[in-house]
Amino acid sequence: MAKITAGVTTSHVPAIGAALDNGRAGEPYWQKVFSGYEFAKRWIAEEKPDVVFLVYNDHASAFSLDLIPTFAIGTGERFNPADEGWGPRPVPGVEGAPELAFHIAQSLILDDFDLTIVNKMDVDHGLTVPLSLMFGQPDAWPCKVIPFAVNVVQYPPPSGARCYALGKALRRAIESFDGDLKVQVWGTGGMSHQLQGPRAGLINAEFDNRFLDLIVNDPEAAAAIPHVEYIREAGSEGIELVMWLIMRGALGDKVDQLHRFYHVPASNTAVGHLILKGAA
Incomplete structure (x- = not known):
């Protein structure tokens, strides 16, 4: 059967x-950000996920x-980088995993989660930036996505509790797939940031680090955080953190933390990154 081998979070x-695309990764400002992913690059090169x-x-x-x-x-065979107004990022297209994706869709829908099945779409920085942080700048991504x-x-948006429950259902879906993968x-996005209004540029390091603690050690408490708390404490875009709970739900009750990184600022946001494995 397919097996979930690890979980990753990243902004x-x-x-x-x-x-990365403009050759500025070595500048002192950005070097501090990318240094937090050096462990991840070495680790994932050894892990070699299939999907x-x-x-x-x-x-x-x-x-x-x-x-x-x-x-x-996304259940398609390929997803190309989106043009977000200044041309597509100069990164490889994403090779999908249609058979596994449709199996997951079927399993989650029959588990009472209403999904939209997308056979064709372009993917933007929300998907390609995490791939670049973890894999660098290869000619082709080394796994299916x-x-x-x-x-x-x-x-x-969906609640943290709903995302956490979906992650648990996702685990059941993946482990029921008949394939050795x-x-x-x-889970990507976050951490605290706000892009508009009087609080534009908001960064709340105290909230961010408490959330990092909770996502590792007390995911039930993290899942119980209401929308209004995300907005008040982490800014209007801090709600992206509910997506981390899908990853966490898929890993089971206990996890081992392999790597943790937190840095401010990157542009006008806080960057957080975890690598987790289900505890034996």
Whole structure:
């Protein structure tokens, strides 16, 4: 059967992608950010996942106010980088895993989660920046990727509790797949940040680090955080952290923390990153 071998969380700041794409990774400002992913690059080169189930949010690239799915799973064979207004990122296209993706879709829908099945879409920085942080700048991504988009842009987003429960159902779905695959689940986005209004530039390191503690040691408490607390403490875009709970739910009750990194600022946001494995 397929097996979930690890979970990864990371921010997906668009400016990180721009720094990589424009050869600025060695500058002192950005070097501090990328240094936090050196362990991850070495680790994942040894782990060699077959598939990454990548939870992210679309930024009006594949979806718009015309169509807002709460949960959307990419079941296609290939997903190309989106043009977000300044051309697509110069990164490889993503090879999908249609057979596993459709099995997951079927399992989750029969487990009473309403998914939107997407056979064709482009993927933006929310998905490609985490791949760049973990794998560097290869000619082709070294594994298949299942994009899983969550609406955290237009109210109402799903609750943390719903995302955590979906992660548990995702584990059941993956482990019931008849195929010998090593699967990682990534939760991306966050941490505290706000992009508009009087609180633009908000960073709350105390909240961020408490959330990192909870996601590792007390995911039930993290899942119980209400929308209003995310907005008040972590800014309007801090709600992206509910996507980390899908990853955490997929790992089981207890985990071992292999790596933790937190840094401010990267552009006008806080960057957080974890690598977790289910405890034996």
